[in-house]
């Protein structure tokens with residue numbers, strides 16, 4: 386088979402989405418499924434929609450265009466504030482965008498008017514992560530300006546946590562964000578259809594027993610794709626962590642004694658060094674989990690050198706890796722890695738996750 390490749394189990398993606406959607410729906414929270422780590426792959430996006438996501442979230446316009454070209458008609462939100470240079474395309478293919486700059490919003494409004502449409506605006510609020518966001522003290526002013534602009538409709542506010550500054554969403558922070566949503570609605574009228582509380586890092590809070598306030602949406606990528614909570618890295622109970630497998634081919638396998646000082650005694654097991662045809666240009670090598678008995682000795686742009694003691698790898702054979710988020714994101718964007726869909730059976734009512742390792746139990 387073609388190598389390197391990523392095997393994507395769509396049934397597991399669908400299961401992970403359904404599992405989270407079911408639990409969050411009972412808390413009054415909808416799910417926007419974030420496709421940026423898979424470059425807007427239409428098959429994966431469809432599995433997320435089949436699993437109950439009400440909207441897709443993307444950070445790059447090119448990925449949104451890929452989704453639209455594949456015939457996906459579901460609502461799509463651009464979750465990175467748009468580039469002023471792309472506003473014409475944004476209103477054509479995104480229903481909604483997350484914004485922090487009034488100049489850009491004004492351009493979106495003008496573009497939407499030329500297009501005969503109305504573009505939805507969610508204002509991103511800075512809640513301590515110090516990435517994108519409007520400072521809470523300025524939010525009301527910006528919201529009023531947006532409401533006065535033609536071509537755009539203010540439809541909500543969003544917060545983002547644990548991305549850059551690492552601010553972790555806790556009960557107090559989320560209550561603060563709810564209060565901001567209430568104040569904005571009081572000042573601006575009913576414009577808070579979407580109160581999007583954050584990303585996968587918000588799941589321990591969202592699925593806990595505390596009050597959810599007026600938060601009614603989360604934007605989830607990593608939890609759906611990899612079944613883990615990003616801050617702790619723990620597996621989320623009930624979710625598959627192996628929906629994606631990276632497979633690469635062995636191109637060399639030899640016993641290489643190396644410098645005399647480092648050679649094992651002749652009576653010891655001679656480790657076999659093998660080279661796998663994958664490198665730093667393809668993925669984040671440090672984010673790969675190797676199979677038992679194989680250790681990574683190092684990698685260059687195109688080679689990964691591994692050592693085995695037990696079973697010997699053979700030339701032409703394959704090695705399978707699980708990936709963390711950083712490895713997944715880069716591998717999905719690598720032009721030399723094919724994405725192959727597997728497990729594309731019709732959705733089942735109840736698939737059960739079988740996973741090992743530490744788990745995060747979400748009530």
Ligand SMILES: *Cc1c(COP(=O)(O)O)cnc(C)c1O
Nearest residue numbers: 419464545584585604605606607
């Ligand atoms: C990437 C991103 C998300 C999704 O984050 P995960 O940790 O993958 O769930 C949500 N919102 C914004 C604004 C993002 O950039």
